[in-house]
Amino acid sequence: MANPQCRLCGLKSPAAKLLSSSELETLELNCAQINFKKGDVIFREGSLATNIAYLKSGLVKIHMKGPTGDKILRLMKAPSYLGLPTTFGDKVNHYSATALIDSHICFISLDTFRDFIFKNGSFAYEIILELCRNELADYQKYTNMSQKQLPGRLAEILLCMSHELYKTNKFELPLNINELSDFISTSRESVSRMLSEFSKEGIIAINKKELTILKEDMLEKISLKG
Amino acid sequence: MANPQCRLCGLKSPAAKLLSSSELETLELNCAQINFKKGDVIFREGSLATNIAYLKSGLVKIHMKGPTGDKILRLMKAPSYLGLPTTFGDKVNHYSATALIDSHICFISLDTFRDFIFKNGSFAYEIILELCRNELADYQKYTNMSQKQLPGRLAEILLCMSHELYKTNKFELPLNINELSDFISTSRESVSRMLSEFSKEGIIAINKKELTILKEDMLEKISLKG
DNA sequence: TCTATTATGTGATAAATGTCACATTCTCCC
DNA sequence: GGGAGAATGTGACATTTATCACATAATAGA
Structure with missing residues (x-):
């Protein structure tokens, strides 16, 4: 104090x-x-x-x-x-x-x-x-959040972190997977799978806690379409 | 004016x-x-x-x-x-x-x-x-709303209408089925089905737009468990 | 009153997501 | 550095819900 x-x-x-x-x-x-x-x-x-x-x-x-x-x-x-x-x-x-x-x-x-x-x-x-x-x-x-499906919800909060919080495409995730799932109201496993999928498609890259948005336009598209 | x-x-x-x-x-x-x-x-x-x-x-x-x-x-x-x-x-x-x-x-x-x-x-x-x-x-x-499944969400808003809005177990639904689905973020068909199910189980009764909550305790239980 | 339009009910099926199980990896603390 | 516990990845399967298709019912205008 x-x-x-x-x-x-x-x-x-x-x-x-x-x-x-x-x-x-x-x-x-x-x-x-x-x-x-x-x-x-x-x-x-x-x-x-x-x-x-x-x-x-x-x-x-x-x-x-x-x-x-x-x-x-x-x-x-x-x-x-x-x-x-x-x-x-x-x-x-x-x-x-x-x-x-x-x-x-x-x-x-x-x-x-x-x-x-x-x-x-x-x-x-x-x-x-x-x-x-x-x-x-x-x-x-x-x-x-209530209308989008899981990929859209996840894309939205990643973009939100990038745009609102860190103002850069590369940042340290402030939440762990469990917290991410609490944020977008889904299961831990689903978040894990979806992040893997985004990685496989080259949309993002994850190194430990560090996340890089590689294809922002793709992420935007996923976020918009729900 | x-x-x-x-x-x-x-x-x-x-x-x-x-x-x-x-x-x-x-x-x-x-x-x-x-x-x-x-x-x-x-x-x-x-x-x-x-x-x-x-x-x-x-x-x-x-x-x-x-x-x-x-x-x-x-x-x-x-x-x-x-x-x-x-x-x-x-x-x-x-x-x-x-x-x-x-x-x-x-x-x-x-x-x-x-x-x-x-x-x-x-x-x-x-x-x-x-x-x-x-x-x-x-x-x-x-x-x-983000954590409950459909039955819980529907039960919640019905109880909410009964408790907060009308203060009685019998009231005229202020929303049609489509609006109900817009409220709890699901499809029209799902709401229709779920209301039928609640009716079949004797939890509610619907006559045109008039809804009566017959088993409030059951509805509470459904709302709580999600 | 009749009819066009809109609202609703319901079956069959597909798609999305949750759950369970378990392996693997990370992290912290001694 | 090593080990315990937490965090994460991933397959198999179950469950929930959406979607499509269509029938029926209600309602508002002409």
Whole structure:
């Protein structure tokens, strides 16, 4: 746990950039930065939601227990608030957040954060925008994932990682096969087989955890056709 | 189009109840009520999002074009804001809203609504709460729907209609078979078959559009086990 | 009322995916 | 470096669901 310096922080959220310097001072007094290692749980489904979690740096999976096992709902890259809906929406967390790589989280007192919403309209509006954009993205992904078959779903998340997360065609997979299957709601074996198939067809190459997209256009086609 | 009387309106949203009387006056001047018949499109995917839509009474489906056809994302019952995320999140609507029964919608000027957020913290907070609760519910449903098989998915939405929408075991189905299949992401034929099966087993009874849940415990069991 | 159109029910079959079993490989820790 | 446990690859088979084809029923207009 470190004493953060919110005023000087270069990784402020768009909302926090709209806070006055006295508000930032308040934030600083009601905020604690904690560093998580890969695999650490940041907050857990079923436990009390007592703080706002702000992902200052790192990568996190949001996941929830489903009828047949874990379901990964989304990956969150920094900078981003992690569980606004589960913190405001209910007293108890409805889902968990787990670090996929070493990550820095600032926990902000709920009362302080709420106070900013009440007293700083720009801050509130920025939070609303973030919530809205997230929902739009979620709906789009939900629709795609529910209508595409396995090859399309897998292609989509590989492309998503390449485009949204890493901005390159060659990257280290942040999820293992099991997690990939939790993400696209299928079995571990099916993911394994499909990745082999993509490899055989020269669409991707996998070396340990490192994935290279060789034929992006093919992957796009597979993703689109479902 | 009617001239609404927001100040006297008995169907105010939780957020609107927090507006001052002068704010309500402003709302009244920047708001128009329009009545939609069953099947009418309230706003359409791809068109400009220019107003906030508040569902004062009625029932609406939120739906989006997916890779293989229409996907119903959720049913919205009154009272509720309809497309906050698609209105704030982007200039263009990412999904459509269509009336399932005759519905009264108040369209509110976006600028006016935004002004309330900026100037009335309680209002903003209430909007944030609504967005957060929606996301929680969506995540839960998304997880369930992606992990359950067809019988479980169908059982779930029937129970949902019974519990959340109508609060009775006997109700008129608001969706036809095709829409049901768009909702649970399967084929029309599969829904038809599964409803027949539920009927044969005495779990439900269907008479035209009227559905009666006869063995709620059985339906719960089917929904839970996936 | 009649008819065209749309919605629904159902069998036969194909396709996709899950499940089980087991071999192999990787990784972490001593 | 070696071994235990976890992660991954892959074949065989079972299960689920989609698809096609067509019959029947409901509904909206003329």
